[in-house]
Amino acid sequence: MTHRLTTPGLMACTRYPDLFSTPDGHRVSTSTYQARLDAAREICIECPIMLACRDEARQLRAFGVWGGEDDIERASAGFKPRQRRQPAQCGTEAGARRHRLAQEKPCTICLQAETGAQRLRKRRAEPPKCGTRRGYQRHRRLGEDACEPCRIANTEADRRLRATGTTLAA
Numbered sequence: 173m174t175h176r177l178t179t180p181g182l183m184a185c186t187r188y189p190d191l192f193s194t195p196d197g198h199r200v201s202t203s204t205y206q207a208r209l210d211a212a213r214e215i216c217i218e219c220p221i222m223l224a225c226r227d228e229a230r231q232l233r234a235f236g237v238w239g240g241e242d243d244i245e246r247a248s249a250g251f252k253p254r255q256r257r258q259p260a261q262c263g264t265e266a267g268a269r270r271h272r273l274a275q276e277k278p279c280t281i282c283l284q285a286e287t288g289a290q291r292l293r294k295r296r297a298e299p300p301k302c303g304t305r306r307g308y309q310r311h312r313r314l315g316e317d318a319c320e321p322c323r324i325a326n327t328e329a330d331r332r333l334r335a336t337g338t339t340l341a342a
């Protein structure tokens with residue numbers, strides 16, 4: 173048995189790839205999708221291997237239209253297509269990594285996210301300084317009396333918390 177999945181180029185569907193698959197991350201409107209699906213089905217219905225094709229696509233948990241069936245129908249038949257790995261979003265550290273892997277220059281929001289994450293990690297790695305609430309908490313953790321600047325900073329933070337709901341300075 174020859175299949176579209178295993179022997180590309182043989183069946184009518186291979187001449188109309190746009191009808192049978194939607195490129196990753198490219199969304200179309202419902203009406204466009206429905207029109208493509210209908211057109212694809214008409215091709216499949218004429219196809220001599222329709223049932224075998226549908227079956228193979230179910231087994232492979234494929235995406236797209238195969239044997240007249242789309243992702244949603246395949247899922248309701250109990251063969252949910254495998255989750256596609258989402259590419260890392262822009263505006264995240266992983267996004268910046270993705271750009272570099274693709275040998276691109278990371279975009280502005282990716283660079284910002286990366287710098288922010290690096291700063292945060294650095295701050296977390298450093299012992300807290302005296303004269304801050306974290307400094308005060310460190311004294312307490314070590315079982316020491318807090319120094320004067322830390323006591324003041326902590327009192328200030330408490331006061332802000334009561335007044336504004338956050339310890340962050342305005």
Ligand code: SF4
Nearest residue numbers: 176185216219225239
């Ligand atoms: S059934 Fe449809 S998708 Fe499968 S090989 Fe035939 S035309 Fe292509």
Ligand SMILES: [Zn+2]
Nearest residue numbers: 262267279282
């Ligand atoms: Zn980006």
Ligand SMILES: [Zn+2]
Nearest residue numbers: 302307319322
């Ligand atoms: Zn201190």
